[in-house]
Amino acid sequence: MIYKGLIIDISDDYAIVLTDKVEYYKVVKKENLSLGENIIFLEDDIYIDKIKNIKKIVSYAAVLLLIIISSVFIPNANKKIEYINAPVAIISLDINPSVEYEIDKNNRLINYTEKNEDASLIVNKEMIGKEIKDILYETIENAKEFNYLKSNDDFVIIGVGLIDNSFDLSLEVFEKDLLEKLKGNEYYNDINLYVIEANKDDIEASRENKISIGKYKLCDNYIKKHQDADFNHIKNMNVKELIQDTINEGNQYRNRGNKDLVPQNNRINQKVNSEEETIQDNKQNGGSQKGHRKQHQKGKKK
Amino acid sequence: MAHLMIFHKNKSILKRIEKINNGDINERNKFIQDYIPFIIKNVSKILNMYIESENSDEYMIGLEAFNEALDKYDSSRGSFLSFSILVIRSRLIDYKRKEKSSIEIISFDQYKENEGLREYSELAIDEYNHSTDLQLELMEFKNKLKGFNITLNELTDHCPKHIDTRTEAIKTAKYIYEHEKEKEFLYQKKRLPYIQIQKDLCQSRKFLDRNKKFIIASVLILDSNLDLIKTYLCDVERRSKNDL
Numbered sequence: 178m179i180y181k182g183l184i185i186d187i188s189d190d191y192a193i194v195l196t197d198k199v200e201y202y203k204v205v206k207k208e209n210l211s212l213g214e215n216i217i218f219l220e221d222d223i224y225i226d227k228i229k230n231i232k233k234i235v236s237y238a239a240v241l242l243l244i245i246i247s248s249v250f251i252p253n254a255n256k257k258i259e260y261i262n263a264p265v266a267i268i269s270l271d272i273n274p275s276v277e278y279e280i281d282k283n284n285r286l287i288n289y290t291e292k293n294e295d296a297s298l299i300v301n302k303e304m305i306g307k308e309i310k311d312i313l314y315e316t317i318e319n320a321k322e323f324n325y326l327k328s329n330d331d332f333v334i335i336g337v338g339l340i341d342n343s344f345d346l347s348l349e350v351f352e353k354d355l356l357e358k359l360k361g362n363e364y365y366n367d368i369n370l371y372v373i374e375a376n377k378d379d380i381e382a383s384r385e386n387k388i389s390i391g392k393y394k395l396c397d398n399y400i401k402k403h404q405d406a407d408f409n410h411i412k413n414m415n416v417k418e419l420i421q422d423t424i425n426e427g428n429q430y431r432n433r434g435n436k437d438l439v440p441q442n443n444r445i446n447q448k449v450n451s452e453e454e455t456i457q458d459n460k461q462n463g464g465s466q467k468g469h470r471k472q473h474q475k476g477k478k479k
Numbered sequence: 480m481a482h483l484m485i486f487h488k489n490k491s492i493l494k495r496i497e498k499i500n501n502g503d504i505n506e507r508n509k510f511i512q513d514y515i516p517f518i519i520k521n522v523s524k525i526l527n528m529y530i531e532s533e534n535s536d537e538y539m540i541g542l543e544a545f546n547e548a549l550d551k552y553d554s555s556r557g558s559f560l561s562f563s564i565l566v567i568r569s570r571l572i573d574y575k576r577k578e579k580s581s582i583e584i585i586s587f588d589q590y591k592e593n594e595g596l597r598e599y600s601e602l603a604i605d606e607y608n609h610s611t612d613l614q615l616e617l618m619e620f621k622n623k624l625k626g627f628n629i630t631l632n633e634l635t636d637h638c639p640k641h642i643d644t645r646t647e648a649i650k651t652a653k654y655i656y657e658h659e660k661e662k663e664f665l666y667q668k669k670r671l672p673y674i675q676i677q678k679d680l681c682q683s684r685k686f687l688d689r690n691k692k693f694i695i696a697s698v699l700i701l702d703s704n705l706d707l708i709k710t711y712l713c714d715v716e717r718r719s720k721n722d723l
Contacts, residue, residue: 179516181532183615183707186631193631197711199645201634208528213613215534216529217538219520297684299672323674 184214191224226404264288265344267380269336269389270316271416272325274299277336277389280309282344292389298323310354316367319360326368333368336391336414338375348374373419388412395419492559499549511545517560518545518567525568526575537571544570545558618706624701627669629692637692642715648690649712652697654680665698 182196191203192210203224204216222265264279266286274295279288286305291297299319302311317333320326335355337348351371359368375383375390383393386408396411399419403411409418499507511518522541523529525690530538547570548563556562621631654676655661664672671691676682687694700708 179519186621193635195708195711197714199548199638199649199711199715201631201638203632203635204529207523208526210529211610211614212617213610214529215531217519217532218529219516221520222523222529301688345642 179416180218182216182218184210184212184216187212194218265339265341267336267338267340267363267390268313268376269334269338269391270313271334271336271389271391271395272320272331273415274320274325275389275392276300276316278309278312279340282341284309286312292387292392295325299325310358312353313355314358321368330371330417332362332416332420333370334391334395334420335370335372336375336389336394337372338377338390340377340380348372374422386412392416392419493554496549496552496559506632507546507549510549511542514545517563518542521567522571525571540570540574541567544696563637593689613705613707616703620699620705623703624696627692627695627699629695633692634696637690639690639693644690645693646684646715647686648694649697649715651676651680651682651687652694652701652712655694655698656701662698662702671695704705 180194180196180198180200182194182200182202184192185195186193187206187210190206192206194200194202194204194216202218203226204218204222205224210216263281265282266280267277268280269275269277269292275292276296276299277292278286278291281287286307286309289300289304291300294306297315304315307315308376313335317326320333325331336351337346337351339346352370355372359370372392373394375394379393379397380390383390386393386396388396392412395416396408396414396419398413399414400406400408460476495506495510499510518541519530519538522537526537528537530541532538545563545566547631548566551566552559552562584693624630624634639648651671655665658675661672661675664675671694673684673687673688676687677684697712700712703709
């Protein structure tokens, strides 16, 4: 193929050309090249970064060697291998966009999953490696910018689920860290934050229902109060609708007007896994409940 | 197997040359057209420099030499392509020698008296100035890219490979350039105005993220005095259909 273009840069080993089809190429240096010169060149003239290529080949070879060595020389290869950066917890964030983050034991992001299309606007790969509280703050910032948080009627639901039980993640500390970060900026004064805890069964059930753990817990909470409701219908409701129930019960939210943390005996952020609590709540509300969960919660132990 | 392929290739070239030598002008033109990349490659290799354009002297000499080789070749001279390289090399060396010997030193008085010479040198000065301006513009473009944390090196790696993607990305760049508010946003925040672009052009966030460096570079070009490159951007779709 024949290319025509303009030399836009010259370095030690190559020149960079912008072609008339608006492609950028590195070409082999020849005599009398000057900036702004028009040239015609061929495929053979395209510069191949030999050092980059060699580095690539060497790194592939090193990885292959490592795999071979570990499978041949390390005994008990069937034993569980502990990875340095294995996920220890899942944090979810739901506004309208819904995203889940996997964090390691240093509270740093390993990976994230966009649970719906809108999520792609508020998260990006540059977040990987950063601390979760900074990421949540950045995500909320992006959500505000893209108008997902417009008024003080909007909610941010944070779900927290432990994968590794030995990992120490205190819900209160986690929430406090995030609130402090948000408090530092009056732009986020009106954000309503709701942090909810999930267990392994909840994580599994949320996967099966293809929603985030935070949203799953809200749906679970909702269905306890509306036992005739269909879970498949409920999971398509937005978080504002789901949380309306709890609002109607007159509960306060963290961070509304920058209020201090609400005392422990407040309903918000209490663990909702306990069946006894559920039965007690329902008795107080005057309804008759069966005290077991609906079939959508596959594999849950009571 | 390779030797067999070369044998067959040479045989088909011989057949074509036979037709050309029998007076088939269409075949001659087609043959030369087919071997233009070969001619460009060898002219560039012999001189160790790139051909500037299809109008350049070196390119014309290469074409003429290849044509001459068609007339002079017979099978006793070995493969046609090797023979044509010898003829091209010989003609280019002759040209370079003549070029050297045509440089003459004239006195200042001769310059003052010769109007044609003055006109010629004024043109040369204009060309020099234009070339200097272009170089300054290119350096400014490089600096502006730096302000967005983009290097020209990265553009060679991140340039969209497919013409449709490039066309779409240039469309985005034109949109930003033509809308003052979005252009202002880009310069101030150093990132694309995603919401507006997604709303008005219906392009996905994924597309914008993948091609953002290319899009930003294209906006900077449109917002510069790099007129030639601007015409590349404006004509990209048309040019890609009309290959050399």
